[in-house]
Amino acid sequence: MNNSREGNSQLALDDGAHIAVIGGGPTGTFFSIFALHMARMIGKELNITIYEPKDFTKDGPGGCNRCGGIISELLVQTLAVEGINLPDSVVQKGIHSYKLHTEQGSVSIATPALEKTIATVYRGGGPKGKVSPDIASFDNFLLEQAVREGAVRKPVRIDRIVLKNTKPVLYAKDAEIQEADLVVGACGINSTAPKIFEQMGFGYTEPEKITAAIAEIGLDEKVIADCFGSSINLFLLPDRNIKFAAMIPKGTYVTLCILGKKVTARTMKDFLNNPVTKAVLPDTMPYEIHCSCLPKMNIRAPKKPFTDRVVMCGDAGSTRLFKDGLGAAYLMGKAAAKTAVFDGVGADEFRANYYPVYKSIIYDNYFGAMLYFVIDIYRKWKYLTKAMIHVVDKEQQSSRDEKILSAMLWDMFTGNERYKNVFMKSLKIRMHADMWEGLFKGLVRGKNETG
Amino acid sequence: MKQGELGKVYVDREIIFKEGSQGDSMFVIQSGKVKITKKTEKEEDLTIAVLGTGEIFGEMALFDKQTRSANAIAMGEARILSIDKKKLFSSISRDPTLVFKMLESMSRRIRKLNDDLTQFKKNKFDVLHACVNLEDTCTLILEEARNLISADNGSVMLLDDKGETLSIKSAFGKKSDSHLQLSVGEGIAGDVLNSGRAELVNNVSMDQRYKAGTAHIKSMICIPLKCNDKNIGVMNMSNNTDRLFTLEDLKVLNALSFYASVAIENARNFSALHDASEQVLRHATLLDM
Numbered sequence: 001m002n003n004s005r006e007g008n009s010q011l012a013l014d015d016g017a018h019i020a021v022i023g024g025g026p027t028g029t030f031f032s033i034f035a036l037h038m039a040r041m042i043g044k045e046l047n048i049t050i051y052e053p054k055d056f057t058k059d060g061p062g063g064c065n066r067c068g069g070i071i072s073e074l075l076v077q078t079l080a081v082e083g084i085n086l087p088d089s090v091v092q093k094g095i096h097s098y099k100l101h102t103e104q105g106s107v108s109i110a111t112p113a114l115e116k117t118i119a120t121v122y123r124g125g126g127p128k129g130k131v132s133p134d135i136a137s138f139d140n141f142l143l144e145q146a147v148r149e150g151a152v153r154k155p156v157r158i159d160r161i162v163l164k165n166t167k168p169v170l171y172a173k174d175a176e177i178q179e180a181d182l183v184v185g186a187c188g189i190n191s192t193a194p195k196i197f198e199q200m201g202f203g204y205t206e207p208e209k210i211t212a213a214i215a216e217i218g219l220d221e222k223v224i225a226d227c228f229g230s231s232i233n234l235f236l237l238p239d240r241n242i243k244f245a246a247m248i249p250k251g252t253y254v255t256l257c258i259l260g261k262k263v264t265a266r267t268m269k270d271f272l273n274n275p276v277t278k279a280v281l282p283d284t285m286p287y288e289i290h291c292s293c294l295p296k297m298n299i300r301a302p303k304k305p306f307t308d309r310v311v312m313c314g315d316a317g318s319t320r321l322f323k324d325g326l327g328a329a330y331l332m333g334k335a336a337a338k339t340a341v342f343d344g345v346g347a348d349e350f351r352a353n354y355y356p357v358y359k360s361i362i363y364d365n366y367f368g369a370m371l372y373f374v375i376d377i378y379r380k381w382k383y384l385t386k387a388m389i390h391v392v393d394k395e396q397q398s399s400r401d402e403k404i405l406s407a408m409l410w411d412m413f414t415g416n417e418r419y420k421n422v423f424m425k426s427l428k429i430r431m432h433a434d435m436w437e438g439l440f441k442g443l444v445r446g447k448n449e450t451g
Numbered sequence: 452m453k454q455g456e457l458g459k460v461y462v463d464r465e466i467i468f469k470e471g472s473q474g475d476s477m478f479v480i481q482s483g484k485v486k487i488t489k490k491t492e493k494e495e496d497l498t499i500a501v502l503g504t505g506e507i508f509g510e511m512a513l514f515d516k517q518t519r520s521a522n523a524i525a526m527g528e529a530r531i532l533s534i535d536k537k538k539l540f541s542s543i544s545r546d547p548t549l550v551f552k553m554l555e556s557m558s559r560r561i562r563k564l565n566d567d568l569t570q571f572k573k574n575k576f577d578v579l580h581a582c583v584n585l586e587d588t589c590t591l592i593l594e595e596a597r598n599l600i601s602a603d604n605g606s607v608m609l610l611d612d613k614g615e616t617l618s619i620k621s622a623f624g625k626k627s628d629s630h631l632q633l634s635v636g637e638g639i640a641g642d643v644l645n646s647g648r649a650e651l652v653n654n655v656s657m658d659q660r661y662k663a664g665t666a667h668i669k670s671m672i673c674i675p676l677k678c679n680d681k682n683i684g685v686m687n688m689s690n691n692t693d694r695l696f697t698l699e700d701l702k703v704l705n706a707l708s709f710y711a712s713v714a715i716e717n718a719r720n721f722s723a724l725h726d727a728s729e730q731v732l733r734h735a736t737l738l739d740m
Contacts, residue, residue, distance in 0.1 A: 041551070077532065081479070081507070
């Protein structure tokens with residue numbers, strides 16, 4: 001992106017300015033909550049309208065924004081500091097540990113004092129056909145928070161945005177809906193909405209995507225408690241099409257998420273028939289897939305996410321690679337709100353204040369890609385998988401405070417830490433010494449077994 | 452704890468952190484209540500605040516790098532989410548606006564402290580005002596005595612200017628006789644004034660010195676009030692019921708009597724000074740005429 005002046009300088013939001021947020025998911029609602037709060041701090045009132053055609057209280061795909069629904073430890077804590085405390089009806093399960101399963105064994109990584117610091121949630125009203133009073137949608141909870149702050153929610157699908165006299169004008173079914181001082185594109189990538197911004201012609205293009213698989217597996221609550229407890233089960237299998245998979249317990253369901261190349265409905269069946277997966281699931285109890293989908297995931301952010309009076313956030317902009325999409329929604333929604341309220345809504349203001357945060361996620365994802373590349377090698381080569389399990393197991397048994405590999409895997413798969421910081425941890429010599437020891441032992445054992 | 456709940460559960464009266472301990476995390480209440488207490492000089496726990504769901508505590512030790520300034524104790528079952536110092540500061544360094552909510556919460560607490568301080572100063576003013584009036588001072592002394600020991604009745608009796616008669620300046624109890632007067636050496640109070648020694652009498656009816664008033668009492672403590680080695684009055688605490696006083700009660704009231712005597716003498720001196728200045732002012736006004 002060039003650094004030359006592109007639009008009007010010092011485009012600011014006046015008192016009573018109108019903002020249109022396209023998409024009522026976490027990015028749009030975080031933007032609205034923070035923009036309204038910050039504007040009030042400096043004595044301004046903003047009129048924010050959130051355009052979201054979905055009813056998040058509905059069960060099945062109609063109310064769901066299609067993701068695994070894990071809120072990382074860092075995001076849970078950050079939201080608590082922000083005064084956004086997740087109610088028990090939204091948190092389907094508090095998580096205190098991860099169980100890592102490989103063909104070479106399993107190992108558990110837990111939080112200190114087994115404090116439940118990770119939340120599993122449903123984005124919508126829950127699996128298809130299973131509306132329950134115990135299930136409250138995370139997206140709906142945030143949307144209600146935004147409405148409480150002063151935003152207005154309209155269940156309207158915007159299908160066109162046109163710049164008229166330098167201001168964006170929104171249309172639905174060819175009828176003019178609103179002229180806005182700022183439009184926030186928080187529409188995700190699983191709808192046709194990003195195309196509206198492409199058609200505006202300011203240079204935005206949809207992000208590069210891959211397909212993931214998500215399924216809700218219905219099981220007896222006691223079986224889930226016995227088999228999963230308060231742990232997310234993570235699978236690193238040598239299957240070339242599956243980068244990793246996770247089984248996330250939530251009340252009477254377990255959410256299965258599969259990420260990888262060429263993921264299809266068939267991949268889900270193959271995964272569930274894998275002996276490593278079967279060992280985790282109950283032997284006798286039948287399970288049923290209530291709901292499944294193949295959502296798209298952003299793996300490369302678009303280069304032009306803003307222009308005068310328009311900014312793209314969340315999955316439609318830059319998000320964290322494979323993990324913590326909700327954490328990225330918080331970061332980007334808030335960064336856009338800060339820029340709009342304190343700096344302005346011109347392209348220059350977004351470039352100077354919003355774009356560094358946007359780029360920091362892209363930059364961090366390079367480290368993420370490197371880490372996943374290394375993990376790929378480890379999961380595909382059995383002696384390295386063994387060595388990894390050996391080191392984590394040794395660390396978990398040890399009273400030593402510094403559990404490098406455990407902390408790395410925890411931070412990486414919980415989305416608790418930036419990929420760069422995880423990568424920096426991987427440079428510690430002690431961990432490599434332990435890995436070499438594990439590798440050596442694995443090779444010797446393997447040789448003895450074959451000999 | 453239900454499955455969907457976040458944080459760690461603390462049972463009733465479980466200590467979350469102790470005053471003086473190192474603080475490396477702050478806390479957010481997910482459900483229940485937390486009591487913030489502080490030890491007084493007398494080693495008693497003073498409750499500073501009771502916090503509820505959504506409130507933050509323990510943040511002071513993170514920012515001022517001192518040890519914990521108070522205890523945090525669960526009131527009933529409380530579920531608490533801890534927030535690690537390192538992670539919090541790392542997040543704040545990236546996004547300084549993260550402290551907005553914390554500042555709001557701290558501002559609310561400073562406002563409450565200001566209100567409490569104003570109320571405290573007002574109470575202090577009331578106490579000072581009481582200390583320049585003899586009857587109010589005696590009432591205040593009895594209030595303090597009641598805070599220290601349990602008793603059904605109590606009175607402060609002071610010797611008149613001639614040093615002959617003890618009369619009640621302030622009293623509490625249902626059947627207190629505010630008009631009772633005793634000569635020096637009369638009754639238990641008159642005898643204590645004479646001897647200058649505090650006494651604990653747990654069977655008053657058997658004591659020959661006892662002079663029955665309107666109230667029928669079963670046990671009493673009588674403490675002499677002295678100033679400059681001169682006995683100026685007595686402080687009585689008594690029970691109508693079978694509850695007995697202890698030696699500890701006697702010691703505690705004896706300790707209070709020293710401060711009570713000083714306060715009474717100050718009130719008397721202030722009153723005398725006030726009368727004298729009034730008189731001087733009156734004379735001066737007459738001369739002007």
